Amino acid sequence: LRDRLKDPSLLREQSYIDGGWVGTPEFPVVNPATGVAIAKVAQLGAAEATRAVEAASRAFPLWARLTAKQRSNILRKWFELIIANREDLALILTSEQGKPLTEALGEVDIGAAYIEFFAEEARRVYGETIPTQKPDARLLALKQPIGVCGAITPWNFPNSMITRKVSPALAAGCTVVLKPANETPLSALALAVLAERAGIPAGALNIVTGDAPPIGKVLCEHPAVRFVGFTGSTEVGKILYRQSAGTVKKLGLELGGNAPFVVFDDADVDAAVEGAIVSKYRNMGQTCVCANRLYAQDGIYDAFVEKLAAKVSAMKIGEGTEAGVTQGPLINAEAVEKVERHIADAVKGGAKIVTGGKRHALGRTFFEPTVLRDVKADALVAHEETFGPLAPVIRFKDEADVIAMCNASPFGLASYFYARDLGRVWRMAEALESGMVGVNTGLITTEVAPFGGVKESGLGREGSHHGIEEYLEIKYVMMAGV
Ligand code: ADP
Numbered sequence: 222l223r224d225r226l227k228d229p230s231l232l233r234e235q236s237y238i239d240g241g242w243v244g245t246p247e248f249p250v251v252n253p254a255t256g257v258a259i260a261k262v263a264q265l266g267a268a269e270a271t272r273a274v275e276a277a278s279r280a281f282p283l284w285a286r287l288t289a290k291q292r293s294n295i296l297r298k299w300f301e302l303i304i305a306n307r308e309d310l311a312l313i314l315t316s317e318q319g320k321p322l323t324e325a326l327g328e329v330d331i332g333a334a335y336i337e338f339f340a341e342e343a344r345r346v347y348g349e350t351i352p353t354q355k356p357d358a359r360l361l362a363l364k365q366p367i368g369v370c371g372a373i374t375p376w377n378f379p380n381s382m383i384t385r386k387v388s389p390a391l392a393a394g395c396t397v398v399l400k401p402a403n404e405t406p407l408s409a410l411a412l413a414v415l416a417e418r419a420g421i422p423a424g425a426l427n428i429v430t431g432d433a434p435p436i437g438k439v440l441c442e443h444p445a446v447r448f449v450g451f452t453g454s455t456e457v458g459k460i461l462y463r464q465s466a467g468t469v470k471k472l473g474l475e476l477g478g479n480a481p482f483v484v485f486d487d488a489d490v491d492a493a494v495e496g497a498i499v500s501k502y503r504n505m506g507q508t509c510v511c512a513n514r515l516y517a518q519d520g521i522y523d524a525f526v527e528k529l530a531a532k533v534s535a536m537k538i539g540e541g542t543e544a545g546v547t548q549g550p551l552i553n554a555e556a557v558e559k560v561e562r563h564i565a566d567a568v569k570g571g572a573k574i575v576t577g578g579k580r581h582a583l584g585r586t587f588f589e590p591t592v593l594r595d596v597k598a599d600a601l602v603a604h605e606e607t608f609g610p611l612a613p614v615i616r617f618k619d620e621a622d623v624i625a626m627c628n629a630s631p632f633g634l635a636s637y638f639y640a641r642d643l644g645r646v647w648r649m650a651e652a653l654e655s656g657m658v659g660v661n662t663g664l665i666t667t668e669v670a671p672f673g674g675v676k677e678s679g680l681g682r683e684g685s686h687h688g689i690e691e692y693l694e695i696k697y698v699m700m701a702g703v
Pocket of ligand 1: 373374375376400401402403433434435436437438452453454455457458460
């Protein structure tokens, strides 16, 4: 990998704490497409996480005291450096995560777009003056950075999940200790190299690789940490929530989803097929907003399944760096087993495999992108997030039924539907219990919109002007005797 980078110094194997590169590289990072270890990273734990929190605490007053414009300029420089190095960053990303290189480039671009956006928002953190309730007093609400922030990020978006947390935190004046996913630490470390070059001072951004539970425990329990942002499984999110009770920390949680994707009889079926492909098969189905269960109405059911399967069976599978590939490997063996389990359960319930259905001839964790028809509404795949390239298509009769099925889930991250009737569009958009709704689109993520879930899908929002609020506290000031 190092030989293929224009700037080999972006490939780092040590952690970044207090402005220094520390730790002995020992934990292998494996390319899921080849099974080859491409680098090693340091395997740190509670002691180093504590050091990082202390460094972030020392850096906090200095960073917070800069003017908004100074912080904005530094963030802007980081954004520019990422864009200038986007090809190397994408190659590192694909090598550790597996997604096609074009998708990796897209992720680097949106990752950078978060930094660009929050560099701008840094200068727009306004407080309030409040009409007073007594003549001799004046009332204000100040907005101040919350303090040191912990961040724990997943492997499915090794670049953009980091920038989406770190850039609003830094913009607000907070400092950060980040633990990236063990599968994909190299993208995080490369971002740290560029952050350092951009002038983000020592201690303001720390990256600690290693043993997740003890590092997570320090971030949740250390009294100096005032906010923990996490993207990952609901299971781990609940552990962090519990661990944070002792210090009454504010949390941002982006957890699992189980997105419904509904196609009504009045939809543009070709557009719905395109949307389903993007929503379901992007990143090999490994995104928390991926369509998980597809509902197609009676009148268009057969046409939708047929057109979807035709597109899916034509997909090119292979190593993400190969030209034309749209489906890389899954992240690991457990991911493959989960897809197999969902297919077997659905088939047992009467579903038919229209295309795909098994491990790919390429071996490893490559899996054939799959479409199932005649899936029952109570199949396992309708209730559990698959996180793989499997589209189960369920038939439905009317709007009320499909709304009930969509909402019969403890999760509520994204929902999608295709329809043209204006009344139906409004009713559906309002009725769906999810934090985000895509109407006649399968791709909703953008730095300018608030991303997040309801119910057990999480707390808080990332991106948009709401995203920076997570990292701010309101301080009410009454000035009396005036
Ligand atoms: P996934 O199933 O997508 O790997 P996880 O929730 O297991 O999702 O992982 C998301 C992030 O949480 C990763 O960085 C992982 O290392 C971290 N993690 C896993 N277990 C814990 C834990 N007990 N405490 C803190 N972080 C954890």
